[in-house]
Amino acid sequence: MINSTSNKQVKRVINLQAKAKARREEGLYAAEGLRMCREFAPSEVEALYVTPAFEGQKENKEWLKAFSYEVVTEEVMKAMADTRTPQGVLAVARQKTYALDDLIKPGKENAPILLMLLENIQDPGNLGTILRSGEGAGITGVIMSRDTVDIYSPKVIRSTMGSVLRVPFLYTDDFTAVCTRLKEHGIRLFAAHLKGMNNYDCQDYTENMGFLIGNEANGLTEAAARTADCCIQIPMAGKVESLNAAVAASVLMFEAARQRRAKG
Template identity: 65%
Template sequence: MINSTANKQVKRVVNLRNRAKARREEGVYVAEGLRMCRELSIKDTEILYVTEGFAGDRENRKWMDGFRFEIVTDVVMKVMADTQTPQGVLAVARQKTYTLEDILKAPRNGKLAIMVLETIQDPGNLGTIVRAAEGAGITGIVMNRETTDIYNPKVIRSTMGSICRMPFVCVDDIRQACQTMKDSGVRLFAAHLKGMNNYDQEDYTDNVGFLIGNEAGGLTDGTAAMADCYVKIPMAGRVESLNAAVAASVLMFEAARQRRNRKG
């Protein structure tokens, strides 16, 4: 049992939790809580850290079978965890690796639907977009390097497990990536104040991508110029714009609605 917060394993977990550079260098991340950890396969998990109380539960012990794990004290778990009230389990998991070419591979029974994110800064927004993307049937996510680290613990928690299933890639040049998508037959849409048509007046049943920009500044002019079409989300009352995650969700689920209707 690990009972000292000075233990090198504990220090490593805290470092991985706090530093994106450390996560990148080691190719791992920290996942916390039973729901999130249960999404991880044995193959994708380096090690579990669990408290005595957690490990003492029969159902938990049954689930842990096959995983490498270490038991830690409640005090040590509180130091390792990112949340105020840890659930008694966290994992060091292996990061997944995708390429833009992977994102552009058409699904077996459908068309591409890609989220393109430029400099999303809020971890909660990014995690919500990943989770909503899975729910809406999005086939992949493309982000620039300035977008917050997708393996930030707050992002991981916000995805509620979708991080394990949603393909994504970080690119050095978002505009070049947009051009590659266009060359591959993906029509790009941007929610933009210059949009002529409402978002629900366009056709999203073919290969499409949706461009979503920074929470404060929106899309940069250069990236917005890569869009084939600007659309607007009409507002009632005095609201001028939507949260980035909400705007992304509106577009993603409109595409999902159209595709369901097309199949019907």
Template identity: 55%
Template sequence: MITSSANAKVKNVMNLVKKAKVRKLSGLFVAEGLRIFREIPRDMIDSLFVSESFLKDESHRKLIEGLSCEVVSDEVFNAMSDTQTPQGILALVRQFSYKMEDLQTKGSPVFLMILESIQDPGNLGTIIRAGEGAGVTGIIMDDATADIYNPKVIRSTMGSICRVPFVYTNDLSGTLKNLKVQGVRLYAAHLDGRNNYEKEDYTVDTGFLIGNEGNGLTEETSALADALVKIPMMGKVESLNAAVAASILMFEAARQRR
């Protein structure tokens, strides 16, 4: 059993929790907690850590039966953990690898979320989770968007990270132009929207553009949209949280497609 937080394996976990650069170089990410552990394909697990107290529960022992794991003291696990109330199980997982063609499905229209400079890990995770619920075929992010492997993003997805394909692009404009050539109609959530969001047709190949929490979409990106749409507001509210706005649009598309 590992009893020191100075242990090399423990320090590696801590670095993966804190540093996007380390995650990128290693090709691993940290998935902590019972729920996400149950969702992860077993062949993607690189290594597994459990706390001493975790193993006292028979159902926990059955959960990890047949898997190799490192047992650490409760004190060390608390030091490794990125949560306030650790559940005693943490996996290092191999990162997913998708290409643009993986964001399309055969026999049904494309349904994409396209994110520009989304910074809040909770927002990003919520969009991924809501996206699975609404039936998106994939998520495209520019390279200024938060790291999808941030532990807070992973937790916010509630397992959807394992099922929703995604790609990053360092040329968002070029990617959008390619999508338009392929017949994908792009809608930008924008305060200057001409139509209310429910007036458009999302049953065709569709991509929704969602911008930065504070500044919205850049002018360059907005200009590439086929239509600007707005979510009508009452009271003095001008705009919504990025994840809320994205969810409203996604579930309107899901409603139309039903």
């Protein structure tokens, strides 16, 4: 049993939780909680840590049979965890990698492409919610500018509720160039923009397409907005000027899902 927070493994986990650079260099990340950890296949996990209380529960013993794991004290688990009240299980998992070609393939049952293109999203909760809502709406992938928040940060991982393991994604150093390449592949782009002249629910999202969503405070850069085939807006009642980035993205994704169901 690991009972010291000075243990080398413990320090490594704490470093992975705190630093995006460490996660990038090692190609690893930490994920907490039974719901998230149960999403992993044993081959995806480099290390698994549990407390004696977690290990002692009958249903957990059965699940743990597939894994090699270390037992740690409650104090050590609290030191490693990013949450205030850890659930007694934490995994160090291997990051997934995708190429652009993986994201421009049709979806399940040859469904049309539906991409989310995120420029400089900074709030971990927004990114996590977009992935989770996106999976529910049937998106086929997420493409992010390099300055978007780290998808493997603890808060993003928790917000995705496992969707990060199932939705293909990638970061790009040249966001506008990737947008241009998508258009060359026949993928129509719609930019969510305050100056959009077209209401979002009056457009056709049933073919290969993607939604451009910009930074929470500043929206899309002009360069990114210019790559769009159409700038759209979500009409607002009252004195509300705009929606939270994740809410706006969800409205758009589920409108696309509704249209695709209707087309059948």
